[in-house]
Amino acid sequence: MAGSSATKKKKGTASTVKKNPKRPKSTREPKKPKSARSAVGSEANSTAAEDASDEDDESDNGPYCICRGPDDHRWMICCERCEDWFHGECVHISKDIGESLIEKFICPNCTSDNLVTIYKKTCTLASCRKAARLTHSPPSVFCSDEHAQLWWERMLAKLPKARTKSALSDELSQEEFMALLSSDLATIDGDGSWTLRAPFSGKPAEVNGDDTDEEKEYLEKKANARFKLAEETLLCQKMIALVEMVHERRRAAISAGRIGEDICGYDQRLDSIGARDAFAAFVKSPEGEAIFQASKVDDPQGEGDDVRGMCERKRCKIHSGWHKMLLLAVKYQIKEMADQAAEVGEDERILREAAEERWRRRQAEKNWVEVLDG
Structure with missing residues (x-):
């Protein structure tokens, strides 16, 4: 899902980075006896904090993305297949598109004929770049009721008025269209689609x-x-x-x-x-x-x-x-x-x-x- 792709939690700033392998056991210091552990407790805690800080620094430094660069706090998106993180600028995806319209992101390295990035359907209103409410009940091809109404108003405004309509034209006028909508022959569904029933059916x-x-x-x-x-x-x-x-x-x-x-x-x-x-x-x-x-x-x-x-x-x-x-x-x-x-x-x-x-x-x-x- 787009939300999950763009908002996956990262440790520090990225959690899916592979950590460097731990040192082999042969190079570690020998375990101290229990009596000695209490004496050096504060020293051990300090060492653990430094190790954790080093790990965070390593995570921040990457490498990520196709540029194999660090996480420099620019907006990033996660690939659903390889789980690597990519800078939006490097894969040509803006933050608003990535967070609103991407259903499943597949990076350029993983993209194939059968595996591609999946986008959500945008709102039917031409100027809007938000996702349509296809998963809502009832579903809609618009992002909001206001945009659905605005779309219908713009469509109605394109129809000719009765006084300017040519006598030989078969195009509906605004008055004729409104008469159809108000009759029992036409219905508007929740997704904004208009259905016209045959006048003598049934x-x-x-x-x-x-x-x-x-x-x-x-x-x-x-x-x-x-x-x-x-x-x-x-x-x-x-x-x-x-x-x-x-x-x-x-x-x-x-x-x-x-x-x-x-x-x-x-x-x-x-x-x-x-x-x-x-x-x-x-x-x-x-x-x-x-x-x-x-x-x-x-x-x-x-x-x-x-x-x-x-x-x-x-x-x-x-x-x-x-x-x-x-x-x-x-x-x-x-x-x-x-x-x-x-x-x-x-x-x-x-x-x-x-x-x-x-x-x-x-x-x-x-x-x-x-x-x-x-």
């Missing part, structure tokens, strides 16, 4: 009976309600994305030395978070479209200033804890809408099951024959 669940028009109207209203909830949920997900982008801009400004850790960093463009209509207007504005297309919050005046638009107060009480508080508020809204969508879906399911049962009974009633006496 047994019919269409509405029948004397009150067909009334039931169809009822289902249509429920479908519209689910679609509206899906749109509002997507809007809330964009709120979360904007909060994270502003937070990333603040962290970048701190790393660049433009502001300190105690600077607030709140952006005025977060004022509409939580107000769906106001935020929807911001998303459709030229500034909002540019932000979500680039997935980055920048200088509001477009001059490349790293901190313009931020709140530069120290320990700001007005916006205290804005990052965490905004995320919690929006996620609570998403949970509420998910509960509402579940209730609407349950109402639809009950009606459809009743319609299907009624359809089955009518089919059974038609399955009869008349016996005529000869």
Whole structure:
């Protein structure tokens, strides 16, 4: 495993180094009698400590790696086969890759056609270099739920809008795609994969009976309600994305030395978070479209200033804890809408099951024959 390869404990700084052979018995000093041992106890302890120190020095001096050099406290990784330690620079592996993405390291000396270094699958988000959560339950091809959401938002942003879509194009628009996701024809698995069921597969669940028009109207209203909830949920997900982008801009400004850790960093463009209509207007504005297309919050005046638009107060009480508080508020809204969508879906399911049962009974009633006496 990557963790075990990169974090094997070493004695001193490396435990897998072969020690120099001990001196032969013929060269050792003769054993002293028990009466003499107590008299020279302190001397023996001092000698043992010096021997242990010498062994540690020998371990530190190696040789290790393909360079056969010492352990000079640079980052090292252990080969799973020969158990020798290698400097990351010598085998062209950085520390973050070695500790995060290597499942099993095989050194250049041991590498063969059947024995190679095994890497973990990276997060599906292109810019991420962390490992996907394939071993989690449920498994996911993303390293986090946030990256899964960001990936879906970027994919959705690539689809054309209805007003710009060509009449002869067979490409889904954003509205059509969201309608599929909110219907019972499409599902998104925990690993981020999207499954589309054939529209007429399985047994019919269409509405029948004397009150067909009334039931169809009822289902249509429920479908519209689910679609509206899906749109509002997507809007809330964009709120979360904007909060994270502003937070990333603040962290970048701190790393660049433009502001300190105690600077607030709140952006005025977060004022509409939580107000769906106001935020929807911001998303459709030229500034909002540019932000979500680039997935980055920048200088509001477009001059490349790293901190313009931020709140530069120290320990700001007005916006205290804005990052965490905004995320919690929006996620609570998403949970509420998910509960509402579940209730609407349950109402639809009950009606459809009743319609299907009624359809089955009518089919059974038609399955009869008349016996005529000869």
